[in-house]
Amino acid sequence: MSGREFFTTRTVAEALAGFRPAHRTAVEAVALSEALHRVPAEDIPSPHALPGFVKSTVDGFAVRAADTYGASDGLPSYLDLLGAVRMGAAPTVSVRPGGCVAMPTGGVLPEGADAVVMVEFTAETMPGTIEVTRPVAPGGGLVRADDDVATGAPLVPGGRPLRAPDLGLLAAAGVVTVSVHTRPRVVIISTGDEVVPPDTATLAAGQVRDATASALAGLVLEAGGEPVLAGIVSDEPGALKDKLTQVLPGADLVVVSAGSSVGARDETAGAVAAVGEVWCHGLAIKPGKPTLLAECGGVPVIGLPGNPLSALVVFGQIGIPVLWRLSGCEIPPPRPSTRALLSRDLASAAGRLDVVQVRVRDGVAEPLFGPSALLSVLTRADGYVVVPEPATGLDGGHDVDVTLYA
Numbered sequence: 001m002s003g004r005e006f007f008t009t010r011t012v013a014e015a016l017a018g019f020r021p022a023h024r025t026a027v028e029a030v031a032l033s034e035a036l037h038r039v040p041a042e043d044i045p046s047p048h049a050l051p052g053f054v055k056s057t058v059d060g061f062a063v064r065a066a067d068t069y070g071a072s073d074g075l076p077s078y079l080d081l082l083g084a085v086r087m088g089a090a091p092t093v094s095v096r097p098g099g100c101v102a103m104p105t106g107g108v109l110p111e112g113a114d115a116v117v118m119v120e121f122t123a124e125t126m127p128g129t130i131e132v133t134r135p136v137a138p139g140g141g142l143v144r145a146d147d148d149v150a151t152g153a154p155l156v157p158g159g160r161p162l163r164a165p166d167l168g169l170l171a172a173a174g175v176v177t178v179s180v181h182t183r184p185r186v187v188i189i190s191t192g193d194e195v196v197p198p199d200t201a202t203l204a205a206g207q208v209r210d211a212t213a214s215a216l217a218g219l220v221l222e223a224g225g226e227p228v229l230a231g232i233v234s235d236e237p238g239a240l241k242d243k244l245t246q247v248l249p250g251a252d253l254v255v256v257s258a259g260s261s262v263g264a265r266d267e268t269a270g271a272v273a274a275v276g277e278v279w280c281h282g283l284a285i286k287p288g289k290p291t292l293l294a295e296c297g298g299v300p301v302i303g304l305p306g307n308p309l310s311a312l313v314v315f316g317q318i319g320i321p322v323l324w325r326l327s328g329c330e331i332p333p334p335r336p337s338t339r340a341l342l343s344r345d346l347a348s349a350a351g352r353l354d355v356v357q358v359r360v361r362d363g364v365a366e367p368l369f370g371p372s373a374l375l376s377v378l379t380r381a382d383g384y385v386v387v388p389e390p391a392t393g394l395d396g397g398h399d400v401d402v403t404l405y406a
């Protein structure tokens with residue numbers, strides 16, 4: 001052990017508030033079919049009012065509301081049937097006092113009418129005469145031309161990933177291409193002389209297959225980024241610096257796993273300092289203390305702990321919020337969560353954020369313990385519980401928030 005230590009330890013809250021790259025990815029036009037989960041750079045205004053015409057919301061008869069006032073089973077109103085509106089076509093008749101026009105749901109309200117009475121409250125007692133047994137107020141049974149969206153009003157907000165209904169509203173307004181931020185290119189570098197590619201059939205003593213890069217690539221995809229696997233870099237002095245110099249020009253974010261601790265061969269801090277500026281080295285989080293945050297020529301660089309479990313936890317807490325910001329996402333999607341009864345006490349240190357993996361069964365959250373050298377804890381977990389920075393622990397027997405894995 002060299003006697004080196006973490007010099008610039010920060011809390012997770014400080015990192016989320018202070019490690020906020022100014023860089024945003026470029027904007028590109030994409031077809032609606034490609035736009036799910038992409039982030040519009042700005043509000044997208046509606047070129048037209050929606051639905052665009054006064055539209056019946058029920059099957060029934062277009063009427064003048066005043067002609068139905070006081071109508072009841074005992075004392076119905078009788079109206080002359082003047083014609084019918086066809087779906088998808090302009091009305092060819094108008095409604096005069098004492099008259100009505102048959103309406104399908106979704107039809108255009110004819111001139112002269114101000115409401116639609118539902119067919120359930122009518123009967124054709126004689127051919128051409130409609131009996132109405134319930135009054136309808138003006139505006140009843142219809143939506144106005146701009147009730148959904150007014151001309152020029154935003155269809156969807158900028159800075160929020162597009163959801164399925166957003167695509168529907170854009171399509172309804174005839175907006176078939178949208179300007180969205182490009183997916184951040186996240187370059188993933190694994191380091192360590194012992195780390196070999198996952199397709200290595202037989203391991204020599206002490207070798208491990210690269211678990212972290214594949215898992216990080218999955219997290220990047222889930223968060224809307226484009227993972228770029230840049231391979232495994234040896235612990236040889238200078239190798240990581242050369243790799244960083246090579247990948248930085250094409251990267252929006254660089255993630256380096258392992259080599260962030262304080263051991264004699266831990267190279268990340270030196271390599272990053274040679275090409276940029278270290279923002280913090282050491283994060284008050286468990287697991288994941290050996291984390292390094294840096295900026296190299298405007299590109300954020302995250303040095304993750306070597307243990308894959310710790311690397312994934314830190315990427316979830318810090319890397320994904322950074323990725324969202326890079327992609328122009330000012331309104332991050334909420335992570336799925338549930339409330340569950342914590343089965344036992346959790347101890348923590350004040351000032352440190354603890355991320356505890358849990359299984360959730362029948363509303364009870366059972367912590368999964370084990371050294372962070374064991375990755376399978378994450379595959380067995382249903383989610384995690386956070387012990388926030390100010391707390392010294394959480395008491396068992398109380399409900400806690402569990403963030404769920406999708």
Ligand SMILES: Nc1nc2c(c(=O)[nH]1)N[C@H]1C(S)=C(S)[C@@H](COP(=O)(O)OP(=O)(O)OC[C@H]3O[C@@H](n4cnc5c(N)ncnc54)[C@H](O)[C@@H]3O)O[C@H]1N2
Pocket residue numbers: 001190191192194195208209210211212213257258259260261262263266287288289290304305306307308310372
């Ligand atoms: N004296 C101290 N020693 C350690 C501390 C500390 O604070 N003081 N922290 C421990 C913690 S916690 C972790 S996490 C590790 C992090 O160290 P490094 O970031 O330098 O990572 P390595 O030592 O290179 O690797 C740790 C472990 O993970 C395995 N590994 C690395 N990369 C991969 C990969 N891509 N896929 C699968 N497994 C990987 C590596 O073989 C090691 O077993 O430091 C502790 N020590």
Ligand code: MOO
Pocket residue numbers: 286287288289290305306307310311372373
């Ligand atoms: O932080 Mo280590 O990252 O606890 O396994």
